[in-house]
Amino acid sequence: MSLLFAPDKLDSVFAALADPTRRAILARLARGEATITELAKPLRVSQPAVSQHIKLLVGAGMVRQRVDGVRRPCRLSSEGLGAADQWLAMLRKGLEANYERLDALLSAMDATEEGTR
Template identity: 60%
Template sequence: MSNLDAAFFALADPTRRAILARLAKGEATVMELAEPFEMTQPAISQHLKVLEDAGLVVRRVEGTKRPRRLAKGGIEAMDQWLRMLRKALEKNYDRLDEVLATMEKHKKGETR
């Protein structure tokens, strides 16, 4: 729970969210992660460090490789992020409900 702020900070970056989305499909090495993003491996490593510090991603040692995978908390944090975004969209439409109610009132006022 103390990690939540770090998790939200980590999720605030689109590249890091894309990395999480990729890792949600399975384990991947830094090289595999760097490929679709057209970023250098050090740049990806930097993003991975933020994700690891936030407890969203864990690494494993396999010979010279350090494949990363999603931590259990990573999935939960992603869900929370999505719920937040869904709320923002719902909030738009709740506001639109109010706008429509006001329009309806004005219309009735006009016809009287």
Template identity: 50%
Template sequence: MEAIGYINRQSSLDAVFAALADPTRRAILSRLAEGEASVNEIAAPFEMSQPAVSRHLKVLERAGLIEREIDQQRRPARLKAEKMAAAVAWLEEFRAFWAGSFDQLDDVLVSMKLAEKKEAKDE
């Protein structure tokens, strides 16, 4: 039973990271962080058709990163933070690893600088 939850969590994360892999979709999310927008408003800064922007919005919607509703004739999109928060939490699990790696790198750099100073003195 636990394995199923693990698989569901991973497939959800896969969809989020796949959606975030595209720079246009990341730009769309940045725009939506400022507030909801229509397809026309989202498409304005891009050199692409509205149907292409709509395809990007569908990917973001399937990943659970945005939601869209019908508001008379427009379908404004708005950012949904829950799925992104899950991705951030998953990445957070690696913080200790990276912190340790950076600490090791700092130690190596300090050792190299000390060795350089010693060599310069000896010359």
């Protein structure tokens, strides 16, 4: 399988997901756009701290910001999550192949046992 994602992008995505505050921000953005002020309120962290988290999430390709007058609403972006999803799909495919080999081995063992009875 060719790698459709850049390893450095994948590193930044998982680094971003490692922080519970950033995961909370992503969960909130899954419900729709929000400003830094709106994101900071339920998290009980400062707006500058949320801005730093957003900066990291933007760098990881997981969040986009747009300019709307003086507001800068944030929204989810599929770029970063797509890289993680592709990588996890590769692992799932490997696990499925392992399970198929195990099933084949167990079937062969069952057939051998049936033949010796």
